[in-house]
Amino acid sequence: MAEVRAEMVANVWKVVAAEGDHVDDGDTLVILESMKMEIPVVAEGPGVVTTMHVAEGDVVQEGDLIATIS
Amino acid sequence: MLESVLVANRGEIARRVIRTARAMGMRAVAVYSDADADLPHVREADEAVRIGPAQPARSYLDAAAIIDAARSAGAASVHPGYGFLAENADFARRVLAAGLTWVGPDPDAIEQMGDKIRARNLMERSGVPVAPGSREPVTDVAGALVEAGRIGYPVMVKAAAGGGGIGMGVAASEASLGTAFETARSRAARFFGSPEILIERYVERARHVEVQILGLADGRVVALGERDCSAQRRHQKVAEETPSPGVSPELRRRMLAAAVRAGEAVRYRGAGTVECLVDVAAGSFVFLEMNTRLQVEHPVTELVTGIDLVEQQFRVAAGEPPSFDPAAVRPSGHAIELRVYAEDPVRFLPAPGTITEWKEPSGQGIRVDSGYQAGNTVTPFYDPLLAKLCVHGADRGQAIARASDAVASFHITGPKTNLPFHADLLASPDFASGDYDTSLVSKLRPS
Numbered sequence: 001m002a003e004v005r006a007e008m009v010a011n012v013w014k015v016v017a018a019e020g021d022h023v024d025d026g027d028t029l030v031i032l033e034s035m036k037m038e039i040p041v042v043a044e045g046p047g048v049v050t051t052m053h054v055a056e057g058d059v060v061q062e063g064d065l066i067a068t069i070s
Numbered sequence: 071m072l073e074s075v076l077v078a079n080r081g082e083i084a085r086r087v088i089r090t091a092r093a094m095g096m097r098a099v100a101v102y103s104d105a106d107a108d109l110p111h112v113r114e115a116d117e118a119v120r121i122g123p124a125q126p127a128r129s130y131l132d133a134a135a136i137i138d139a140a141r142s143a144g145a146a147s148v149h150p151g152y153g154f155l156a157e158n159a160d161f162a163r164r165v166l167a168a169g170l171t172w173v174g175p176d177p178d179a180i181e182q183m184g185d186k187i188r189a190r191n192l193m194e195r196s197g198v199p200v201a202p203g204s205r206e207p208v209t210d211v212a213g214a215l216v217e218a219g220r221i222g223y224p225v226m227v228k229a230a231a232g233g234g235g236i237g238m239g240v241a242a243s244e245a246s247l248g249t250a251f252e253t254a255r256s257r258a259a260r261f262f263g264s265p266e267i268l269i270e271r272y273v274e275r276a277r278h279v280e281v282q283i284l285g286l287a288d289g290r291v292v293a294l295g296e297r298d299c300s301a302q303r304r305h306q307k308v309a310e311e312t313p314s315p316g317v318s319p320e321l322r323r324r325m326l327a328a329a330v331r332a333g334e335a336v337r338y339r340g341a342g343t344v345e346c347l348v349d350v351a352a353g354s355f356v357f358l359e360m361n362t363r364l365q366v367e368h369p370v371t372e373l374v375t376g377i378d379l380v381e382q383q384f385r386v387a388a389g390e391p392p393s394f395d396p397a398a399v400r401p402s403g404h405a406i407e408l409r410v411y412a413e414d415p416v417r418f419l420p421a422p423g424t425i426t427e428w429k430e431p432s433g434q435g436i437r438v439d440s441g442y443q444a445g446n447t448v449t450p451f452y453d454p455l456l457a458k459l460c461v462h463g464a465d466r467g468q469a470i471a472r473a474s475d476a477v478a479s480f481h482i483t484g485p486k487t488n489l490p491f492h493a494d495l496l497a498s499p500d501f502a503s504g505d506y507d508t509s510l511v512s513k514l515r516p517s
Binding site: 034037 | 234236304412413419420421422423449450451452453454
């Protein structure tokens with residue numbers, strides 16, 4: 001099981017993957033926005049998105065859980 | 071002279087404008103969002119008005135809130151700084167309709183230059199060189215393929231209403247055009263409120279060189295030298311210098327003359343910047359866009375000319391002559407600006423955070439325009455610019471040496487900053503040689 005966490009304080013602009021989706025290495029899970037920049041958060045390996053912990057419009061802190069992939 | 075000014079901006083540029091306004095004897099009014107209540111620009115103004123919550127759309131981009139603030143503070147004029155509402159013709163019109171002086175060009179000039187397609191067409195008619203490109207907005211992939219085929223690959227795909235490098239992409243061939251077009255279109259709609267796309271020939275080995283112009287109250291337009299802005303990451307500038315090491319005296323003369331023609335074509339008043347791409351191999355240049363406002367990197371021009379550009383903006387807005395003789399401008403020495411961003415110095419990803427230590431360098435030839443101090447929090451709501459570290463030297467070598475020393479003695483603790491990148495940039499043989507182009511940063515930081 002892999003936990004994907006936020007690397008910085010940011011707003012969740014877009015949630016791209018949904019729970020139950022099969023994702024591959026490099027697939028975009030969500031797009032964060034911080035300091036006028038869009039930052040895609042990607043899967044670091046293949047798996048199924050079991051839990052999406054954020055919704056569009058949320059504010060995440062550094063280290064916050066974004067998605068769980070198994 | 072204007073009695074007072076409301077500065078419709080934040081951070082370093084608000085501070086910068088307030089400094090000159092106060093030196094000229096004007097009363098300076100700051101505005102701030104809830105996220106910025108503790109920033110230095112709020113404290114340094116004569117008065118400060120809260121305009122809304124942290125989100126830019128509900129504060130620094132809220133035209134009604136800013137005009138209300140100007141009214142309640144009794145401000146005589148509005149200076150927009152750069153970014154936010156600075157190039158919003160509708161905002162400028164609303165400021166004027168409220169009976170306030172707008173410290174900027176005529177709203178019509180903002181509008182003509184704000185649409186990059188219209189601006190290109192106007193420049194071409196005015197005898198300013200432009201790259202092969204679309205004369206009408208491109209609206210779908212099929213249209214993009216036709217236009218790109220006519221123009222010739224590689225092409226740059228960008229938002230017609232855009233700026234700041236957002237939504238720009240290069241397509242080397244038909245295969246990558248569709249993706250570049252869709253990306254540019256979605257960002258154009260999201261960030262600039264218009265999905266219109268411009269396609270231009272992409273110059274592979276180019277320097278990004280811009281000319282500072284000043285439209286005087288009597289209608290004359292003067293050029294105050296160029297700035298080289300080729301050091302960019304994600305199509306956004308990180309370091310600028312003047313004079314450009316890649317522009318010969320003959321090319322400079324032609325570029326400055328073209329920039330004056332560009333300003334005259336829109337009856338430009340106040341400070342503006344004509345951005346060009348210089349084709350290093352061909353020794354030629356083309357018009358890129360005009361920024362109808364004070365430019366972030368204006369300090370390097372101030373350092374070599376001794377002219378306070380913000381003072382000239384206020385004078386022009388008040389209908390007064392400039393403080394200098396336009397026929398006797400003789401730039402002296404070399405100046406470099408380094409943009410200190412709250413971002414990691416390797417991947418350049420944003421790094422908001424609370425500043426625990428802030429110690430600026432000082433000394434001969436060093437100028438720091440900063441927006442923060444120790445104890446402030448850098449939030450994710452605004453762009454990552456913390457400070458502009460500017461240096462002046464008798465020549466380029468001295469400027470680089472002073473910049474290197476200044477970077478080493480600039481101490482910021484808390485958020486990650488790109489200061490280590492600037493140390494690498496200044497030490498790199500490519501930058502030192504002066505023979506670099508817009509690929510410089512990606513060579514230093516291959517991803």
